[in-house]
Amino acid sequence: MKKGFLFFFIFFLSCVSSQNLFAEKTKQAMRAYEKGDFEKAEDILTKSMEEDSLNPATEYVWALLYSNDAYPKYHLDTAHFYIEFACEHIKEQDEDHLDELEDADLYVYDLKNKKIAIDSMAFAVASTKNDIEAYEHFIQLYNDAADFDQAVTLRNQLVFAEVEAVHTWQVYAGFMRHYPEANQVEKAQIQYDKLIYEDKTRSGKIEDLERFLKEEPSTPYRHSIEKKIFEDYVGELDSDRMIDFFNKYNNPVLATRTLNMLYYLDRMTFSGLENDLKIKSNFMDSVNQLEELNKESLAIALRDENFQFLDLEGRVFLEGSYQRVQDNYKCGSVWDELLAVESEGAKQLINRNGDVIFDGYDGQVEDLGSGLLAVEEGGMVGVIHKSGFRLLSPGYEDLELVENSLLVFEKEGKLGVMSVTGKEYIRPAFDDIYRKGSFWIFQQGENFGVSSREQIKLARDTSFEVELLFEEVELINDKYIIGFLEDAEVLLNHHLEVITPESTRRINTRHETWVIEMDEGYTTFDPELGQLSSNVYQGVLQNAEWLGLTRNGKWFVYNKNIYDEPIIGIDSLKLLGEDIAIVFREKDGLAIFPNKMVVEIVEDQYLKSIGPKIQTDTHYLVVKEGGKNILYKDGIEQFRLECDELGYISDSAFYVKKNGKYGAVGRDGRLIMRIRYDAISVAENNVAPVLYNGKFGAYNFTDRVLLRLDYQEKIKSYNSDLFIVNEDGKYGLLDKYNEIKVEPGYEQIAYWSDSSFLGLNHGFWQIVKMSDGQVVLSDVLYYEFIKDSPSEKILLIRKEEGYGIYHSKKELIIPTVFHDVMNLGNDEVQLYFTETAVPEADIYVVVYYDTHGNKLFSEAYREEVYESLVCED
Structure with a gap:
């Protein structure tokens, strides 16, 4: 190739100007x-x-020569250069040069065709x-060849095959960077996205996921x-982390879920949220509407063999009708935000607006708290959230939300935490x-271990270990717990640090300073400061x-x-009750009160x-x-009396005993009650029961009145002014001034009001006015309170003819003619369900009454239908 280029340049510089x-x-x-005389052709x-170094005809022949594989110096690249020059130089020739080209029997298309042939x-x-x-x-030399694109395509295929063989995100990235127009870029991008995702998020750690994004x-x-x-940010129901997620990520679906979870955690106002005001606004509009609906206590009715939800005024609350409802709804006072119903054979959870939040489940629904439902x-x-999205697929035997943060789950009879x-x-390994x-x-079995929420949280990224050391554990307070071994006790603090040697x-935690009993003696521990004394003592006495x-x-x-300054050098110590210390130095003794006032005493003194x-x-x-009993109050003498015994009745009265x-x-110390009684008890509301000659009475110390x-x-x-008394087996009422308000004559007396009472007379309960003995309600065999407040009382009563409702102000608001009466409402507003059976006709008639006793509507049912409506509680 070098020789070809050298020859080309020599030839190029040796052109002559004569065209002929x-x-x-x-x-x-x-x-x-054409004759194959390549040497002669070279020479010419x-x-x-x-x-003429720029003669296209000469360059053309050189191209012919170098593109002929019979030519010893055959070299297509050199041929390519010559034909490229020829095609370029022919554009620069004048008419004379073109004529001369024709004289050589060469034309422009010959050059172009040859170029195409050489490229091919x-x-x-x-x-x-x-x-x-x-x-x-x-591709580098023949960039204008007809096969250039095909060469690029084939080159890209081979490169991509090598990239696929290596199959790392780095090589796919390099391919896309170097060959951005390749047909394989789309495939490369897919593989790059997949591999870099897998590589950089392999740990699963949240910080790696966030860094990758x-x-x-x-x-x-x-x-x-x-x-x-x-899932990580909301997994522990931490509202701060939820707010952090909302502010970081612009994902409308997840943002709405976050808002729902925050709302069910603490009904927050979302003041800490910065992202997407539109999402917050729409969410709050929806929440405000549902909150109004959620304030209603609901009941159910059965019409045309379908259940309907009613408000406590008997109006239809939801337009839908349902084949089944959760059993406890039949007992009324339904406050659930999500209602468990069955419609067209499918179990559903609906909100108070009637919207289906979740369906397709086939078992029970349990409210775990904090907006979570176990389904x-x-x-x-x-687990699903009350707003309708699934948090956890079914796969557990049981679930419990603990500390409003983590789930204890059961699998194959063992418990774990997630x-x-x-x-x-x-992992599930505990009983x-x-x-x-x-x-x-x-x-596990008979062994117990102690851990903390902080330790459990760390188990997200590390294995969890807990030593099952104890036979039993006892909680002292939120900061301390005791673990019991076979012959020892261990005190742990909330950091799980062992406090005791x-x-x-034994550990005595009864009083303000705790006492630790050890093999070598006793020491003390201050639970407030968490400090264990280094001193060891041979004995201990302690009271409050x-x-x-x-x-x-x-x-x-x-x-x-x-930490109090001690009294030192004491020879003997005795603690009296829960408040007084008796100390002696040799024969000199002191009784010390909590206020540190002292009374001098002598040895063996009572x-x-x-x-x-x-x-x-x-x-x-x-x-x-x-021979005298001296009473001291907080170290100050009150009085002295000659008596056998002196004791406590109240802060203003003390009993004395003689003979x-x-x-x-x-x-x-002055006498209030003569010394003649068999017993005097501690006073309640300054009235002390007394026993005299086998008969009971009482003394009103406030008014200095001896009751009968x-x-x-x-x-x-009975109340602050009246007492229930028993005379000859019959009960009456006596006031604190010793006046009989109700003559004894009742088998029982119970409180109704300050002016009327419930009395059992010959087996029947009555409500009787104290002022004139008027019986305002009689012949009651049984009663129970539906409402019992100072301002209003409501009784469910049963007479021989049936059940009814009695109101303290309105008297009988539902007649006593029913086989059963039930309040489907609550303490504030009642909705009464009454039932009368006609056994001969297999008919049950149900009448609903409002809180005032006004009839709302009635329905008649066959027995099997009625049984599906009635509350089983």
Whole structure:
């Protein structure tokens, strides 16, 4: 090839100007060529080139020569160059040159035809080799050849075949970059998109998915990636992450789902949302409409063998009719936002607008909370959102939403944990998983382990491990839990850090400072500060107000917690009740109150802490001294009395006991009740029951009135002013001033109002006015409250003739003639379902009444139809 080029340039520079001579020499060269005398042809052409280097005729013959495979220097590329020059130079010749070309029996079309022939020969060579290099060579040199496009196509096919063999996104990217017009670009793009997606998102980590979307914003996998990102962002029902997703991604479908999930989490106002105001606006319009509908409590009726939903005024709430409804709807007071119905043989969940939200399931629907529903399909359970989209395909035996964040799921009888979108955090390997406070408890067989939500969340990306160390666990509060071993206890904090030493045998958490019992002694722990003392003590005494610790024979006495300045150098310590510490230094003793007031005492002196059952800020101590009982209140002496015993009745009254009999004194120690009673109890509302000669009475300390001592059982409170008393087995009412308001004569008395009471008389209940004894309701065999509030009371009553409804202000609003009466409404608004059976005709007549007792409508049913309507509760 180099020799051909050298010859070409020598010849090109040796052209002559004589056209007649040129024509003759061209003919001579042609004759020599045709005879196969290639050397002579070369010689003639060389001389001709010396005379005229731009002679197209000479260049044409050179092209003939180099394109002839019999020519020793056969070289198509050189032939191509000569014919290219010939075709180019002929455009630059004048008329004389063209005439001379004709004299050589050559014409323009001869040059063009030869060029076509040489191009075709070169393409045939490339096609025969059929490799990328050959086609690339042809494409580079023969860019105006008729076969150029075909060469490009074939070259691209071979390159793409090699790319497919390597099959990485990098080589597909290179192919598209270098061959942007190739027919295979579309295939390359598909493979590139697929492979780079698989490569860069292989980990499944959310950060890799998000990084990929930033790097490849136009990926065809964008929708599926955004769905995966959505499932991660919403998987733990974290509203902050949901808002973050909404603001990051402009996906209308997923944005609407996010809004729905946020709404069901906390009915938020969406103030933190920045993206797509139109989506928010449309969503809120829809939500506001449904919220109004969701405020209605609903009931159902059966008409033409189809169920209808009614409001509590008896009006049709939804126009649709349904073959079946969820069984509990038949009992009324339906508040479900989504209603479970069956229409045309298909189970459906519809909203209060009648729109079908979900259908096609065949089992039960359970509200998990936070807008999630567990829906049974084919015997397995999945999750849908109340707004109608599926979060989790059915595949689980049971599901429970825990901590409003994660699902505990059951598979093959074992429990695990996952996100609400199905991301498995903990494989199903446990017999039970439940939460105590902020702690998650895992059980396998008889063993328990403790974990936390934070540890479980980490299990998204790492394997979950929990040590099943304990035989049992006990929650102390949200910060601490105790695990029990065979002969030890372990205190864990909410970070799952072990607080107590290995030698811990018992942990006392009853009081403000916790006491840890160890093999070597005792130490203390402050749960508020999370600090374990390094000190070890030989003994401990503790009540609600005091903590005593002993070491080396001496006591350190603290007021409630270990950080208080202790009383030191104490020889002996005794705790009295829940509030008083008795300390001695040698023979000198002190009774110390919580306010640190002290009373001097001596060894073996009688001491008694008294007060109400529920501890208050007032503390009493009784000290015996010289035959007298001395009462101290918060360290201050109140009075001294000669008596056998002094005790607590109320903050204003104290009992005294002498010779086995009881009386009462006030705060000043003066006698209020004579010392003659067999017993005096602690007062309630400043009225204390008393027992005298086997009869019960009471004393009203507020008004200083002794209530009658005539009764067979302890007096009970009716209200703040009246008491239920029992005389000779019959009940009546006594006021706090010792006046009989209702003569004993009833088998039972129950509260109705401050002016009327429910009394059982000869087996029948009555409502009786206290003022004049007027019976406003009688002959009631049974009653139960439908509503019981100070302003309004409603009774379901049964008389011999049937059931009815009695209202505290309107009296009998539904007559007592029905076999059954049920309230399908709620506490505020009632809708009454009444039923009368005609067994002979196999007919049940149902009449509906509104909250005021007005008849709304009635229906008659055959027994089998009625059975499908009636509430089974």
